[in-house]
Amino acid sequence: IGDGTDIGNGCDIGDGVSMGENCRLHAHVTIRERCKLGNRVTIQPGAVIGSDGFGFLMGDNGRYVGIDQVGIVELGDDVDVGANTTIDRARFGRTIVGEGTKIDNLIQLGHNVVVGKHCIIVAQSGIAGSTKVGDYATIAAQVGISGHLKIGSKSTLGAKTGVLSDIPENSTYWGMPAFPYKDATRQYAALKKLPALIKEVRALKKELDSSGK
Incomplete structure (x- = not known):
């Protein structure tokens, strides 16, 4: 535990954890075994760093069996983690959050996720x-x-x-599934016009049917 690090009430620090200088762990933070925190890391109440990743296989008896998650979580310098956020340990290797990244409340990062430097990840x-x-x-x-x-x-x-495929650099995406922002807004605008369009088509069909054509 580095100089100047402050650990709040009710925190649970596992075996083999290392923390850099001037970290701040607020109340009831859990840091599971062997995870690593850089310098000046701030973690808000109730966050869990290094919980087991979601790893299960179907066994021969028709029941799911847990797979050991033996990796760690590594948080870089100046990372902030919000309240009740969970960052899963890697199955093997490391789940990584890069230097300067800011993570809001109620975020979940799965096992072996790698987040780069100076990212922003917002609520839920x-x-x-x-x-x-x-x-x-x-x-x-x-x-x-x-x-x-x-x-x-x-x-x-x-x-x-909702992201189902890779996202290119220097781009803005929105929607479910994700589309380039301009395309997504056009689709949304068209969707809002759909009820009126359906009404118009029904009226035209009724007029055609009554004319016998």
């Missing part, structure tokens, strides 16, 4: 296992990202975006 977003996020990415509120994807550096994902 979730990133499934083994996805890699580049540097300076912005992930807005309630974004869901599937596993084993690549989110490019300096990309932005609008609120409630």
